[in-house]
Amino acid sequence: MNTVCEVCGDIGYKHLLVCCRDCMCSAMHQYCLDKVVFDASLADWLCYECLQSHGEVTLSSSQHDNTKSLESNERFVQCQKGSSCGKTVKTAAATPASEESGEDIPSENESLELDNLQAPPGDDYVLSRTSYLSEAQKERVMAFIQETKPKITVFVSIMRKSNVQPPGPCLGISKEYASAHFPHKSTNVTLQMPGKSKQWHPIFYKRNESRKNMLMGQWLEFVRDNHVQEGDICLLGPTKGGRRTTFTVYLLRETTHSRCGSIAKMASEVHIKEELSDEEISGSGMHEISHGSLESEDYGDPSQPPYIVPCGNCLSKSQKKIVEERVRAIQSEVPICVAVMKNNNVGIARKWMLELGSRYASVHLPARGQTMVLQCGRKIWEVKMVIHNGRRWFLNGGWPKFVRDNDLRVGDICLFELKKNERKLTMTVHVISREQF
DNA sequence: GATGGAAGCCCGGGTTCCTT
DNA sequence: AAGGAACCCGGGCTTCCATC
Known part of the structure; x- marks a missing residue:
């Protein structure tokens, strides 16, 4: 058997080598498999040559979930679940390599x-x-x-x-x-x-x-x-x-x-993705939007206000103007939740959290606490949405990180646009800095 | 009464220091 | 060096108070 891993080309951790079920010649580390297998007894791996001989893969074939093409450093692992429990599995543990190591592999049980x-x-x-x-x-x-x-x-x-x-x-x-x-x-x-x-x-x-x-x-x-x-x-x-x-x-x-x-x-609390498309960047095309107060007929549902400002958050005239411009540009099916940043949200308060107005949240947000994805520009953050006493919706958890990363300050305005048809609860955040009004 | 702001308390985990 | 303990800090949750 080849005692080097077909992926990394190294012997590495010899006892973690899984050999090919058929030829017993090729080997691969458990940790080099495309799907990492921690227990060698659960891995049933076929090298590319054996796969080809079985007709299970060709150079141009589309790939099964568990297969990769040769060009992409082909790896294959059949994961033995459930029905495979009783199957005799050939692994590195049963190979000369493992025998040499003298290390016994515990059974899957x-x-x-x-x-x-x-x-x-x-x-x-x-x-x-x-x-x-x-x-x-x-x-x-x-x-x-x-x-x-x-x-x-x-x-x-x-x-x-x-x-x-x-x-x-x-x-x-x-x-x-x-x-x-x-x-x-x-x-x-x-x-x-x-x-x-x-x-x-x-x-x-x-x-x-x-x-x-x-x-x-x-x-x-x-x-x-x-x-x-x-x-x-x-x-x-x-x-x-x-x-x-x-x-x-x-x-x-x-x-x-x-x-x-x-x-x-x-270790960061918030995971950032850099791969969003340009279309997802907020604020694009804003300059094309004409000024003017929002009218309900601008939206599909006249009974539904285009944006909701929490009771305590009164917008100044200039704030209202730019908020309405931005809301118009967003053209969200769901009303936008407007939040003006205050000390306890972004400022000198010891802890930062953001409360979403209950008028908005009770209608448009889930009644159960969960992780919410905030999307701003090309990045996303995960924050925790918690509900207190069934009547107050707070964002905490990753909120401070979001604030720091976006350099939010007291007076800035955040527009929360609820994204429909997302697997996770997702809101796009449009930030209006206080310099803009 | 409903809503929102602010602060305090508690918990849990990481870090650091002291003792053996 | 290892073990044990205290300290520090961040986050979750609750409560109180003000305002409408």
Whole structure:
């Protein structure tokens, strides 16, 4: 068997090589697969030559979800889900390479059947409170979730400097996850890695019942032994029969092809996309709009006002004029929510949040808190929309980041245009700086 | 009473420092 | 160096008060 990965061309982590199911000659790292597989026992990979011999792929064929063309550095993995559980799977663990390493690969049952606790429906994973996944990272995590279908929600954390670098690196475990899956008092727990026989025994440190939960002590050794680096994604789940003290850890490396920016970007609360089309840039064509007060007949539904200003936000004449110009240019089907920035929104207040007028929100926004995508210019931000007492709609979470990135100041006006037919709750924000009126 | 602004409290996680 | 603990800070939520 080729002992170098067909993608990276390197031996790399030998024990993570998956060999071709048919020829047993070609190999590829689990982490180099197009869809990263954390448990080698779940990967069933065919090299390109074998795929061709099976007639499953040609040089010009359109690609199946799990295939890539040769030109695009073809990779193929058939993910064994559900029905495949009982299948004998040939992996690097059963190859001479792994035998040489002397490392035993835990069975898929050991590595992924967590315990009898069920993950709540819809909760694929629990993200560390301070970790924020880029879209690419989300995709990689979801690929893992979808391929392994863990019976218990896994805990996901992006490694930060404090998690991996001495002195005293530690891994914070969110309270909810710790209370559900970790011991109820400070004690040693066991960490294991798929494909490694070595176990690590960090201390699970639980402070004052409700406060901190973190892994310390041998966590450092785990980090060193597994070359965990800043930016790597750590997925952790309780192991069946572990009685809350044994956990399997999967590492999603910040590989070059998955790298999506600096750790600072990845740790950012707001994910920014740069790929929006020019048509999505706000304000275009504004100069073509004639002045004049808005009339209801400018819009399809005369009963629906073109914009809504919260009760407390009175616009001056000049503000009203430019707002109406902008609203006219936007030509939104849904009324525009107007917000004049104040101290508690953008200014000197200790905390920034934005309350969307309830007259607007109660009609046009969901009655349940959720993540909202704010789009401004070429970028998007994710903020958290929370509803208090069923009557007040607040934006927080990523709102401060949005404010900083857009250099919003007191007196600026934001027009929130609700986008229809978006998968996520999305609003385009049109900013009118205070200098414009 | 409805709405909005502002501030305080609490929680949770990261960071740093002290002790062994 | 490792373990333990305190401190700091950001975010979530609630409450109070003012205004209409």
